Amino acid sequence: MKGIESICIAAMCMAMLSGTAAAQDQTIDLPNLSSEYVKDKESFRLAANDPNILKEKSETAPAATQAEYESPLFTGSKVHQYLGIATVAAAAGTFLTHFHPCEAPNCGAQPPRKTNGLHANMGKATALLALATVASGVISHWDDFHTEDGISDPDNQHVLLGVTGAVLMAYAINKSARSTVPTNHAAVAELGALTMVTAIKLTW
Amino acid sequence: MMKNRFTAALLATALLMSGGVAIAEEESFTQWWFSPWRHKEVQPVANKVWNEECGSCHLAYQPGLLPTKSWEKLLTETALADHFGDDASLDAETLKEVRDYALANAADKSYHKRSRKIALATETGDAPLRISDVRYIKRKHHELPEKMIKGNKDVKSLSHCNKCHTKAEGGNYDNDTVSIPNYPDWKD
Numbered sequence: 001m002k003g004i005e006s007i008c009i010a011a012m013c014m015a016m017l018s019g020t021a022a023a024q025d026q027t028i029d030l031p032n033l034s035s036e037y038v039k040d041k042e043s044f045r046l047a048a049n050d051p052n053i054l055k056e057k058s059e060t061a062p063a064a065t066q067a068e069y070e071s072p073l074f075t076g077s078k079v080h081q082y083l084g085i086a087t088v089a090a091a092a093g094t095f096l097t098h099f100h101p102c103e104a105p106n107c108g109a110q111p112p113r114k115t116n117g118l119h120a121n122m123g124k125a126t127a128l129l130a131l132a133t134v135a136s137g138v139i140s141h142w143d144d145f146h147t148e149d150g151i152s153d154p155d156n157q158h159v160l161l162g163v164t165g166a167v168l169m170a171y172a173i174n175k176s177a178r179s180t181v182p183t184n185h186a187a188v189a190e191l192g193a194l195t196m197v198t199a200i201k202l203t204w
Numbered sequence: 205m206m207k208n209r210f211t212a213a214l215l216a217t218a219l220l221m222s223g224g225v226a227i228a229e230e231e232s233f234t235q236w237w238f239s240p241w242r243h244k245e246v247q248p249v250a251n252k253v254w255n256e257e258c259g260s261c262h263l264a265y266q267p268g269l270l271p272t273k274s275w276e277k278l279l280t281e282t283a284l285a286d287h288f289g290d291d292a293s294l295d296a297e298t299l300k301e302v303r304d305y306a307l308a309n310a311a312d313k314s315y316h317k318r319s320r321k322i323a324l325a326t327e328t329g330d331a332p333l334r335i336s337d338v339r340y341i342k343r344k345h346h347e348l349p350e351k352m353i354k355g356n357k358d359v360k361s362l363s364h365c366n367k368c369h370t371k372a373e374g375g376n377y378d379n380d381t382v383s384i385p386n387y388p389d390w391k392d
Contacts, residue, residue: 075379077378077379143343149321152324153324154321155317201237203244
């Protein structure tokens with residue numbers, strides 16, 4: 001059963017991805033904000049601004065002062081970056097602490113199901129971190145994804161895969177956390193983690 | 205259990221492959237995929253002739269900021285003789301070096317994220333002659349008021365990337381490294 005489930009998910013994802021190439025050719029006719037605001041602004045053109053600017057010697061020495069610029073330690077996009085890395089680390093930790101209950105007929109009485117052990121808690125932390133990562137990405141990178149760029153855009157792929165990965169992990173963790181008997185949730189969780197890693201790689 | 209793991213692995217591979225569609229060689233797809241280094245920005249310039257010849261009037265723009273078809277148009281003898289109203293002519297040998305360098309490292313040959321965005325934004329339509337005409341670049345600056353660019357004596361034009369992007373020489377255009385001269389509080 002579980003195998004079939006994950007194969008279905010896999011097939012769905014592949015179907016989604018195989019649409020990639022085709023989708024580029026069609027422009028989706030949705031009104032989108034970005035095309036509204038990308039109006040030609042003359043100020044973008046140096047030539048239109050001041051044709052002599054490049055010939056003049058600049059009085060200031062910007063290169064020297066600019067080189068000293070240090071970017072701030074905490075910015076929205078850095079918070080998103082740190083959260084993403086923390087999610088992957090937590091997912092790896094969750095994987096490493098997993099254990100398999102004995103299922104053979106001669107196992108005897110099993111210890112009660114541990115929903116508060118290291119593995120379970122790390123799993124819950126992973127789910128929370130994954131959701132926080134998605135939220136921070138939406139906030140700090142709002143202007144990085146646009147439907148008009150289509151599905152081959154790396155930022156759009158990052159969003160799709162990142163959200164899918166987070167949802168898969170959250171689903172797997174939730175499924176196990178709510179069950180009174182051991183559940184098979186590893187494949188979906190691992191798939192989620194890999195999907196999220198792929199999302200990161202694409203825009204790393 | 206095994207079957208699930210196998211499915212997961214299979215799917216992961218499919219995902220990995222899909223990311224690399226339609227990108228040609230700068231480094232190979234596998235080199236890029238397994239490289240731990242960041243590829244978020246633009247490949248920094250690594251050519252002395254380019255830096256000298258193209259960095260004397262303005263920032264030596266990274267070749268990854270424009271697609272091949274744009275560099276093909278910009279870097280010819282006749283085009284350089286009238287380079288945006290200026291004479292930027294080069295002798296045949298230098299031109300070849302500069303042109304080869306640009307074509308080999310153009311946006312559509314790069315795995316760097318901003319280059320991939322630029323390549324996608326210029327895939328169809330006429331080749332832009334200006335980086336500042338690329339949809340992606342335009343969109344990134346649409347909110348900046350004129351007074352901060354044209355009306356700013358230390359900037360004057362969006363073409364002067366390095367006036368605001370403090371790490372532009374190294375190919376880094378990240379928001380976090382922007383500082384607009386005379387407008388320390390531009391974010392508000």
